[in-house]
Amino acid sequence: MPSTRKMILNHVMSGICSKINRTKQLPSDVMETPLKRCLNTFDITLLGIGHMVGAGIYVLTGSVTKNIAGPGIIISFLLAGVASLLSALCYSEFGTRVPKAGSAYAYTYVSVGEFWAFVIGWNIILEHMIGAASVARAWSGYVNFLFDDAISNATLAATGEMHQVxxxxxxxxxxxxxxxVYASLLGFGVKGSAIFNSILTILNLAVMVLVISVGFYYSDITNWTASKGGFFPYGFGGVISGAATCFYAFVGFDSIATAGEEAKDPSFSIPVATISSMVVVTLGYILVCAALTLLVPFDSVNPNAALPEAFSGIGLHWVKYLVSIGAICGMTTTLVGSLFSLPRCMYAMAQDGLLFSFLGNVNSKTQVPLTNLVISGLLSALIALLFDLEKLVEFMSIGTLLAYTIVSASIIILRYKPTTEGFPRKPATSPSCSESSSSYSETPTPVLDFCPVPGTLKPQFGWLFPIFGMYKPGRVVTMSVFVFMVFSCALCFLLHGSLKNQTEDIWWIIVIATFFVTIMALSLIAIAAHHQNVTGLKFKVPLVPFLPALSIFCNLGFMVHLNVLTWIRFFIWMVLGMLVYFLYGIHHSKEGDTNSSYSMLMTSSEAVKEKWGATTKSKIKGTLTKRKGSGGDSRNAIIDEEELVQ
Structure with a gap:
């Protein structure tokens, strides 16, 4: 009996492991969708710019300049922009591979597995929900400022103050x-929403050009000199802290990838729109911050409405009102971007069976997931009604950074996979390549001099074969990525702790940091020693694995700067997500029907793999040999049912 219970437990655990690690198999026609493909590259580019240029430039600029970085905010935005661009490049490559709604969720499902895909999807829901609520709060605060706090005073007089932390x-x-209101507008159709977004984004960009031009015309270079605090009044540490805060201003480029299922030509539009929007936004942020800090001393900046007050202070009141109009337009497009992305992520997860099925419905007339839009609008509105802006922004960052980290890791893993598992397969161009690709599981990580199989060692690294030769192609890369992430996280915590508690005896910190960096470097060398899979990619992240690895490190570095309460709230949100997944999603996943032992037995391309059902490759070969050696009727079955279930 104990052995029977152990066998049952092992069977249950192995079943759970196989379920949480299963990957999504895309259909042969990845362009097929119930959504309407009507967005061109220009539409998607303006959607990304509009989602980013909003609360970041009009709300964050003042508080970061005055309290964290001073004029050094220019460098802060540059660092945050570079770190975001690294993640954006990874999103671009995935957007050409998987032109589906869901963004990072869909990418992770195809490359890493179901469990991590659900974690990312659950956090994307949090990101966009809180993003919409925080921008609505900022929108309201800006309008309240224009009316000299009349709205807030009237509300306080009517309802009183909420005394909760x-x-x-x-x-x-x-x-x-x-x-x-804006959720209702999005319900009329994606093309109409895109036109509305494009008009407001162009107005916003025009106001930014005006701010930059007038700001530089009235600039005073002495505002950057030592007499007024210098360029780095808070030191370089303030610049780094400012970069971590300014990272919020770039959240939103993933809405470009979310629109992949409604793009006319996603393999072209997604990478072009992503990189173009990131360059435009980063350059705009840097120039606006330069104009602001040259216009007024950093300690005179109004943290709540920096740009209008700066121009009002030098007597340009007409510019103040134009900037306020631009701010309203910018925050509107950011709000629209979040409310656009949130229902589509819920739709993608529901289509896969990981969320409740009614969330996967699409309205036949507007071709928009209206049920999701109603739920998204109501939840975002309730959060905006009750919660404070600062708490919302900080809570949103952790889920976003986790999504960026896993997407960057997925790019490395997928680039070295021996076959494009989960993707529509294309005919091999040569018999030798086809044979070597389909039979990879029969030989452990060989060194190939002909038609290299992705995930195998390059000839010049043949000396590593005694170490890595026992593993299947691609397995070493996956393990190396995991090791790199663990030691990157450890290094970030070490550096954060040492900067926070500075001591004179730092030699031991240097020794430990050197050890961590050495392990990380060896992990990257182990990855780079293998052949890549770049077949059929119209856009590729350059310098893989080094740029995605740098993106992972930057994102983890930003995450460790978040406070403990943010991590506690994140943990509570993840507990709710795990309840949804293990009580519903894991049992209703659409991939559960495709991974049965029967379907794998009937699929000839899968029959050569080493692990399927209860029958191993060696048992099949033994049975074949036994049948071949024995005489008898050649019409008899090669494998009896009794032998299969042994």
Whole structure:
């Protein structure tokens, strides 16, 4: 009996492991979708710019300049932009591979596995929900400032103050109404929403050009000199802290990837739109911050409405009102971007069976997931009504950074996979390549001089064969990525702790940091020693694995700067997600029907793999040999059912 219970437990555990690690198999026609493919490259580029240029430039700029970095905010935005661009490149490559709604969720499902895909999808829902609520709060705060706090004073007089730590000072009914109105507008169809977004984004960019031009015309270079605090009044540490905060201003480029299922030509539009929007936004942020800090001393900047007050302070009141119009337009497009992406992520997860099936419905007339849009708008509106802006922004960052980290890791893993598992397969161009690709599982990581199989060692690294030769192609890369992430996280915590608690005896910190860096470097060398798979890619991330690895390190570095309360809230959100997944998603996954032992037995391309059902390759070969050696009727079955189930 104990052995029977052990066998049952092992069977259950192995079943769970196989379920959480299963990857999504895309259909042969990846362009087929119930959504409407009507967005061109220009539409998607403006969608990305509009989602990024909003609360970041009009809200964050003032507080970071005055309290964290000073004029050094220019470098902060540059560093945050470079770190975001690394993640954006990874999103671009995935966008050409998987032109589906869901963004990082869909990418992770195809390359890494179901469990991590659900984790990413669950956090993307959090990101866009809180992103919409935080921008609605900022929108309301800006309008309130223009009316000299009349809205907030009237609300406080009517409702009183909410004396709770996590809640805002007062219920923001204007932010609630803004979420409902814009969610309703998105329900009329994606093309109409894109046109509305494009008009507001162009107006916003025009206002930014005006700010830059007028700001430089009235600039005073002495505002950067030592007499007024210098360029780095808070030191370089302030610049790094400012970069971590400014990272929020670039959140939103993943909405470009979310639109992949509604793009006319996603393999071209997604990478072009992503890189173009990132360059435009980064350059715009840097120039606006330069104009602001040259216009007024950094300690005179109004943290709540930096740009309007700066121009008002030098007597240019007409510019103040134009900037306010641009701010409203910018925050509107950011809000639209979040409310556009959130229903589509929920739709993608529901289509895969990981969320409740009714969330996968698409309205036949507008070709928009209206049910998801209603739920998204109401939840975002409720959060905006009750919670404080600062708490919302910080809570949003952790889920976003986790998604960026796993996407960057997935790019490395997928680039070295021996076959494009999960992707539509194309006919091999030569018999030798086809044979070597289909039979990779029969030989452990060989060194190939002909038609190299992805995930195998390059000839010049043949001396590593005694170490890595026992593993299947691609397995060493996956393990190396995991080791790199673990030691990167450890190094980030070490550096963060040493900077926070500076001591004179830092030799031991240097020794430990050197050890961590050495392990990370060896992991990257182990990855680079293998052949890559770049077949059929119209856009490729350059310098793989080094650029994605740098993206992983930067994202983890930003994550360790978040406070403990943010991590606790994140843990609570993840517990809720695990309940949804293990009580519903794992049992209703659409991939569960395709991984049965029967279907694998009937599929000839899968029959050569080493692990399937309860029958191993060696048992099949033994049975074949036994049948071949024995006489008898040649019409008899090669493998009896009794032998299969032994």
């Amino acid at each position: 996590l809640l805002g000072k007062y219920p923001d009914f204007l932010a609630f109404l803004v979420c409902i």
